Amino acid sequence: MQREEAADRSVIRVSGPERAQFLQGLVTNDVGRLSSGPVYAAILTPQGKYLADFILVAEPEAILIDVKAEMAGPLLRRLGLYRLRAKVDIAATDLHVHRGLGPAPQGAWPDPRHPALGWRAIRAEAGGPPAIDWDAIRVAHAIPESGVELVPDDSFILEMGFERLNGVDFRKGCYVGQEVTARMKHKTELRKGLARVSIGAQVPVGTPVMAGDRPAGAVLTQAGGEALAYLRLDRAGGEMTAGEARLRLLETAGG
Numbered sequence: 001m002q003r004e005e006a007a008d009r010s011v012i013r014v015s016g017p018e019r020a021q022f023l024q025g026l027v028t029n030d031v032g033r034l035s036s037g038p039v040y041a042a043i044l045t046p047q048g049k050y051l052a053d054f055i056l057v058a059e060p061e062a063i064l065i066d067v068k069a070e071m072a073g074p075l076l077r078r079l080g081l082y083r084l085r086a087k088v089d090i091a092a093t094d095l096h097v098h099r100g101l102g103p104a105p106q107g108a109w110p111d112p113r114h115p116a117l118g119w120r121a122i123r124a125e126a127g128g129p130p131a132i133d134w135d136a137i138r139v140a141h142a143i144p145e146s147g148v149e150l151v152p153d154d155s156f157i158l159e160m161g162f163e164r165l166n167g168v169d170f171r172k173g174c175y176v177g178q179e180v181t182a183r184m185k186h187k188t189e190l191r192k193g194l195a196r197v198s199i200g201a202q203v204p205v206g207t208p209v210m211a212g213d214r215p216a217g218a219v220l221t222q223a224g225g226e227a228l229a230y231l232r233l234d235r236a237g238g239e240m241t242a243g244e245a246r247l248r249l250l251e252t253a254g255g
Contacts, residue, residue: 012067041167144228
């Protein structure tokens with residue numbers, strides 16, 4: 001069994017009698033699903049753009065939010081703005097996120113995004129040093145990462161594959177950004193999106209992708225001769241280039 005501490009993650013605690021109702025009106029997934037296990041979700045701008053993604057975990061008297069450390073401060077401030085008169089308390093914690101592959105230890109749960117991401121746990125004690133190439137796993141399964149593929153105030157979650165990753169519920173009712181997300185789901189065909197591509201050489205993150213002489217997107221995380229790229233899907237059918245590297249589409253994040 002491989003395990004390590006996710007040192008780039010922080011944990012926020014939301015407590016109080018109205019914690020579930022409070023979060024239900026803000027996040028992209030159904031908080032009611034916490035009765036069956038952790039839930040992957042995001043918070044969006046009113047215009048439907050991504051702000052932060054996280055995993056919600058139920059405690060007997062609270063809901064924990066497992067979030068990228070660099071996004072914890074902005075998320076705390078955003079939740080505070082929406083708190084108003086809700087009977088909730090929102091606070092940072094000193095808890096640690098553990099993750100690993102193989103049999104899950106006691107108190108751990110499967111990562112709700114994809115089976116390839118193994119298990120996670122939230123504990124008071126620190127864990128071990130990094131031991132797993134998570135980027136290679138993410139690239140192989142077209143799983144976006146906060147701050148790389150997922151860009152605050154810019155990304156749209158359906159372009160990033162959130163439906164496939166169990167991160168959005170279209171039947172739960174209203175939440176911030178819900179109208180734009182629902183419209184993208186039901187009334188438009190996505191013209192851009194995250195994709196997995198083969199790549200002939202390593203290039204800097206953000207290197208522009210060209211389809212002939214036309215811009216087609218940008219290269220993001222790379223591992224093992226493959227990469228995640230944000231692409232104009234109508235221009236991604238043939239051979240593409242990024243700097244000196246040649247690219248070819250393998251799959252989109254939606255399928």
